[in-house]
Amino acid sequence: MDEPIPTLYEWLGGIDALNRLAERFYEHVREDALLAPVFAHMSSEHPKHVAAFLAEVLGGPTAYSRERGGHPHMVRSHLGRHLSQGQRRRWVTLLLETADELSLPDDPEFRSALVGYLEWGSRLAVINSQPGAAADESAPMPKWGWGEVKGPYRP
Numbered sequence: 001m002d003e004p005i006p007t008l009y010e011w012l013g014g015i016d017a018l019n020r021l022a023e024r025f026y027e028h029v030r031e032d033a034l035l036a037p038v039f040a041h042m043s044s045e046h047p048k049h050v051a052a053f054l055a056e057v058l059g060g061p062t063a064y065s066r067e068r069g070g071h072p073h074m075v076r077s078h079l080g081r082h083l084s085q086g087q088r089r090r091w092v093t094l095l096l097e098t099a100d101e102l103s104l105p106d107d108p109e110f111r112s113a114l115v116g117y118l119e120w121g122s123r124l125a126v127i128n129s130q131p132g133a134a135a136d137e138s139a140p141m142p143k144w145g146w147g148e149v150k151g152p153y154r155p
C-alpha cells in the first residue's frame, strides 16, 4: 500500500524543530550587521511566534490563527518597516544556513518547497513594508505543500 505523504511540518520534525530553528536563527540575526537594527525591538517571544506561524503554513497546528491573529497579524507586523531586498535576501540566507546548521532535512524535495515558501513570504513582507501598504483583514493563512505554485499571482 502507498505510504501517506507527510506534511512539510511533519517532515521537518514538528514544532520542536521549528522552535529550535527560530531560536537559533534570531540569535544569528542579533549578530548580523544588516538585520540586527531591523529586529532591535523584537520581544523574546518573537522566535516562538514565528515558529508557530511557520508551523501553520507548513501544514501543522493552527495555533497562530487561533491565538495570534493569523496572516493579517503577520502582515501588520511588517507594515511601515521599509524593508529592503538586501535585508530580505540576508533573512532568507541566514534562515537556510541555520536549517543546515541544525541538520533539518536537506533532501531536494523538502528544501525546494521550503525555499519556495520563504521566497514568497519574504517578498510579501517587503511589499507589505513599503509606504501605502495595508493589511487585508480577510487574507487567508497560506498553506504550503510539496508541489509547485501552479502559476503566477493574478489579482
Ligand code: HEM
Pocket: 038, 039, 041, 042, 043, 046, 049, 050, 053, 054, 068, 073, 074, 077, 078, 081, 083, 087, 088, 091, 092, 117, 118, 119, 120, 121, 122, 125, 126
Ligand atoms: C517568509 C518570510 C517571513 C515570515 C514567515 C515572517 C513572519 C513574521 C511574523 C509571524 C511576525 C509577527 C510575529 C508575532 O506574532 O508577533 C513577523 C514580524 C516581523 N518580521 Fe517577519 N516574516 C518574514 C520575513 C521577514 C523579513 C524578510 C524581515 C526583515 C528583513 C522581517 C522582519 C520582521 C520584523 C522586524 C517583525 C517585527 C518584530 C518585532 O516584534 O519587533 N520579516 N514576521
